[in-house]
Amino acid sequence: MKFGTKVIHAGIEPDPATGAIMTPIFQTSTYVQASPGEHQGFEYGRTQNPTRTVLENNLAALENGTHGICFGSGLSAMDAILRLLEPGDEVISTDDLYGGSYRLMTRVYGKYGLEAKFVSMQNPAELAKQITEKTKLIWIETPTNPMLNVVDITAICEVAAAKGVKVCVDNTFASPYLQTPLDMGADLVLHSATKYLGGHSDVVLGAIVVKDADLAEQLYFLQNAVGAVPGPQDCFLVLRGIKTLHLRVERACQNARKIAEALERHPSVSKVYYPGFTSHPNHETAKKQMRDFGAMVSFDLVENNFEAAKRILSGTNLFSLAESLGGVESLIGHPASMTHASIPKEERLKVGLTDSLIRLSVGIEDVDDLIEDLEKALENG
Numbered sequence: 001m002k003f004g005t006k007v008i009h010a011g012i013e014p015d016p017a018t019g020a021i022m023t024p025i026f027q028t029s030t031y032v033q034a035s036p037g038e039h040q041g042f043e044y045g046r047t048q049n050p051t052r053t054v055l056e057n058n059l060a061a062l063e064n065g066t067h068g069i070c071f072g073s074g075l076s077a078m079d080a081i082l083r084l085l086e087p088g089d090e091v092i093s094t095d096d097l098y099g100g101s102y103r104l105m106t107r108v109y110g111k112y113g114l115e116a117k118f119v120s121m122q123n124p125a126e127l128a129k130q131i132t133e134k135t136k137l138i139w140i141e142t143p144t145n146p147m148l149n150v151v152d153i154t155a156i157c158e159v160a161a162a163k164g165v166k167v168c169v170d171n172t173f174a175s176p177y178l179q180t181p182l183d184m185g186a187d188l189v190l191h192s193a194t195k196y197l198g199g200h201s202d203v204v205l206g207a208i209v210v211k212d213a214d215l216a217e218q219l220y221f222l223q224n225a226v227g228a229v230p231g232p233q234d235c236f237l238v239l240r241g242i243k244t245l246h247l248r249v250e251r252a253c254q255n256a257r258k259i260a261e262a263l264e265r266h267p268s269v270s271k272v273y274y275p276g277f278t279s280h281p282n283h284e285t286a287k288k289q290m291r292d293f294g295a296m297v298s299f300d301l302v303e304n305n306f307e308a309a310k311r312i313l314s315g316t317n318l319f320s321l322a323e324s325l326g327g328v329e330s331l332i333g334h335p336a337s338m339t340h341a342s343i344p345k346e347e348r349l350k351v352g353l354t355d356s357l358i359r360l361s362v363g364i365e366d367v368d369d370l371i372e373d374l375e376k377a378l379e380n381g
């Protein structure tokens, strides 16, 4: 099946009991057994839920993996991956990653003896030198948030494989429509399905996809043993959202390109971060590993301070000032005070995350209206 067919059909069958074409929401905590141990594969709602299983199988197909494992949020999915590690182990991660991921690695798992090192990953040979016998996991986010650097997944996976280190790619920003990291050598893919997969800003959910049965078994164990599972209604909403994933992301990417070009021309804008520009330092890598360049655009202002950014952030009408991304509606955000507030200022500034940096999650509205909205805010700013 091609991608546009998988989103609608992979792992999904009409309900055998009723013929319902849509996967039912199995709103149940337990399942009746005919006699002790004699059941239909479902015993208790934390351990198994049929709506969740359909979503897990669909996600496995979209990422070209064999197993999907769903959680109550992207961060609880990440939590399960970090629980695979032991005290004293080290994870090496991209240096401008999602603030919540940084917080989980440092402030939650630091206490349990997990060591986290943050590096740029722009140079695979440099990364190879950083790997020690303590390194057990490499964590890649690409495109990165909010600087939109692109990491060469294949090159990093080659370095990691040579040293026997597993690689997880947080594929939230790209979605499986744009890139499938398991095909490039990654061992695990993480999703905040809250973003593009759900796509309608109405659900929080997380998922992991792997292609190795042993790894899947360890993660299913943690899913059940820790219990951070999503409810069936949330699984339904993500399944529903995924049905239009390809159309939404395709349109959002088209809109993002036009918006990036309009911003690039604007005199109040000092810099536009968008991997689709040939001048972007990772443009060739993005072209090689992604189907399009994504729908996230960040930009900085000539007037480089929080006050200037604030005027623009509160000056748009169609772009709503909000955390999150990946929904049908366009959002505008201020990483320094919102998504990345938990990252120390010196760390932020090192990667270009200034007080005036603005991040856009471009939606699927009419692009002319979106550009007009931004231009109006920039003029008033």
Ligand SMILES: *Cc1c(COP(=O)(O)O)cnc(C)c1O
Pocket (backbone or CB within 6 Å): 073, 074, 075, 076, 098, 100, 101, 141, 145, 170, 172, 173, 191, 192, 193, 194, 195, 204, 205, 206
């Ligand atoms: C939102 C996000 C997460 C966390 O996911 P939640 O569903 O909010 O827990 C992780 N990684 C990235 C890149 C994100 O954007």
